[in-house]
Amino acid sequence: MTNRQLENYRQAFEELNSILEMNFEAITIANSEGIFTKISKSFEEKFGITQSDIIGQSAFKLEKEGFFDRSVTCEVLKKKKKVTIIQKAAANKILLVTGIPIFNKNKEIQKIINISKDITETKKLESDLNNLQIEHEWLKQELFKRTNDKDRITYESVAMNNIVTLIDHVAKMDATVLLLGETGVGKGFITKLVHEKSGRRDGPFITINCGAIPENLLESELFGYEKGSFTGASKEGKKGLFEMAENGTIFLDEIGDMPLSLQVKLLHVLDERKVRRIGGFKSIDVNARVIAATNKNLKELVKKGDFREDLFYRLNVVPITIPSLRERKEDLPSLINMFLSKTNNKYGVKKTISEEAMRSLYDYEYPGNIRELQNLIERLVITTIGDKIEAAKVFDIIEPIQQKNMQDIIPLKEAVEQLEKKLLLSAFKKYKTTRKVAEALQIDQSTVVKKANKFQLKTNIAKI
Numbered sequence: 001m002t003n004r005q006l007e008n009y010r011q012a013f014e015e016l017n018s019i020l021e022m023n024f025e026a027i028t029i030a031n032s033e034g035i036f037t038k039i040s041k042s043f044e045e046k047f048g049i050t051q052s053d054i055i056g057q058s059a060f061k062l063e064k065e066g067f068f069d070r071s072v073t074c075e076v077l078k079k080k081k082k083v084t085i086i087q088k089a090a091a092n093k094i095l096l097v098t099g100i101p102i103f104n105k106n107k108e109i110q111k112i113i114n115i116s117k118d119i120t121e122t123k124k125l126e127s128d129l130n131n132l133q134i135e136h137e138w139l140k141q142e143l144f145k146r147t148n149d150k151d152r153i154t155y156e157s158v159a160m161n162n163i164v165t166l167i168d169h170v171a172k173m174d175a176t177v178l179l180l181g182e183t184g185v186g187k188g189f190i191t192k193l194v195h196e197k198s199g200r201r202d203g204p205f206i207t208i209n210c211g212a213i214p215e216n217l218l219e220s221e222l223f224g225y226e227k228g229s230f231t232g233a234s235k236e237g238k239k240g241l242f243e244m245a246e247n248g249t250i251f252l253d254e255i256g257d258m259p260l261s262l263q264v265k266l267l268h269v270l271d272e273r274k275v276r277r278i279g280g281f282k283s284i285d286v287n288a289r290v291i292a293a294t295n296k297n298l299k300e301l302v303k304k305g306d307f308r309e310d311l312f313y314r315l316n317v318v319p320i321t322i323p324s325l326r327e328r329k330e331d332l333p334s335l336i337n338m339f340l341s342k343t344n345n346k347y348g349v350k351k352t353i354s355e356e357a358m359r360s361l362y363d364y365e366y367p368g369n370i371r372e373l374q375n376l377i378e379r380l381v382i383t384t385i386g387d388k389i390e391a392a393k394v395f396d397i398i399e400p401i402q403q404k405n406m407q408d409i410i411p412l413k414e415a416v417e418q419l420e421k422k423l424l425l426s427a428f429k430k431y432k433t434t435r436k437v438a439e440a441l442q443i444d445q446s447t448v449v450k451k452a453n454k455f456q457l458k459t460n461i462a463k464i
């Protein structure tokens with residue numbers, strides 16, 4: 001080698017070293033066996049890895065030991081070409097590494113130069129952006145749902161969640177639904193939901209309270225009449241509600257109060273899917289989904305002969321029992337907040353509820369269920385002078401109601417059952433398990449389970 005060649009090599013070596021000393025790129029160099037021979041100063045500084053950690057070490061060994069999750073040097077040696085990968089390295093760093101093979105004249109890999117860029121921050125930003133995009137999408141959907149469904153169903157309880165799941169499923173089928181439950185639990189509300197979730201949502205939603213209308217009027221309302229069919233009938237005749245509900249849903253509220261004579265007619269309409277107006281001879285096709293509701297025990301009415309058994313089975317295709325508010329107190333806080341915000345909006349005020357007031361609202365039994373809660377919140381908002389509804393105000397309203405309820409004369413058996421149910425509820429709230437409840441009430445555990453089932457207490461009963 002001439003002096004000049006030697007000098008050229010020395011200069012090239014110095015140039016390479018000064019590149020490696022520069023602070024902008026993190027570089028490592030490995031030989032044809034994947035052993036690291038050099039690392040740049042910036043590599044040391046950026047990733048806190050010292051020469052002694054890596055020089056003389058095999059990339060294969062470091063990969064195996066988990067020094068980094070995958071090695072670009074190994075991949076270049078395998079693929080024999082330039083490779084770019086994302087690598088998880090020490091100190092939770094994420095690196096974008098490009099490995100460039102340097103070939104000798106026999107086209108064998110002589111060295112591999114790896115250039116690493118720290119993209120930890122970029123990756124984090126990318127993941128944050130991704131999360132934000134998901135959140136944004138969710139919020140958009142939620143906003144859409146809320147603006148398109150102003151009277152959204154509010155619940156937290158497992159019992160109501162099961163009902164909503166069932167409704168989602170049943171709504172799409174055209175089956176008759178029978179809603180059962182105490183007054184004010186939301187039977188009408190749920191019926192509307194079934195209609196809105198069904199394929200009939202663009203059709204009419206017709207409601208009739210079968211208990212509030214005199215028998216002869218109810219008949220003409222439901223089935224319509226032909227002109228001149230009775231004194232006082234309009235000259236043109238009138239369409240009945242079944243006809244008006246064409247392609248939609250008809251909600252027969254308080255079905256338990258429907259007079260027996262009309263029950264026969266209703267059964268006929270349900271069986272034949274045809275209706276005949278009063279005074280008419282023509283049968284008119286009926287294409288309406290029927291949803292019925294009652295707060296009465298239909299089986300008892302059947303036993304007493306007040307409700308037709310065949311109609312009961314005809315309606316009881318999909319029975320859904322909505323539990324009372326007492327049995328799903330988990331729903332109370334969100335219902336209270338929802339009614340509070342609705343009432344605030346209605347009256348243009350911004351009342352809040354103190355924690356203690358919230359607790360007293362929670363402890364109340366709500367014989368009138370959600371309707372009573374709704375009215376109670378409205379009364380509280382209207383009668384509270386300041387901005388905060390306090391417990392004293394709640395008691396002002398609740399206590400007289402409670403006293404009134406106590407004064408009601410009801411059959412002794414019913415009163416005893418009410419007390420039993422109340423006791424069981426309080427005991428479950430406190431003791432959680434049937435064993436402890438049985439101990440506290442000094443009865444058998446099997447009696448506790450039997451009574452909890454009888455009263456449909458949807459407590460998460462742990463049978464221990």
Ligand SMILES: Nc1ncnc2c1ncn2[C@@H]1O[C@H](COP(=O)(O)OP(=O)(O)OP(=O)(O)O)[C@@H](O)[C@H]1O
Nearest residue numbers: 152153154182183184185186187188189295370371
């Ligand atoms: N889960 C709910 N979320 C929000 N509002 C509800 C809910 N359930 C019921 N409501 C509201 O409570 C009130 C009473 O409900 P609804 O009239 O449907 O009860 P009901 O069981 O049909 O009563 P009744 O047997 O006396 O006819 C309504 O104003 C309804 O909008």
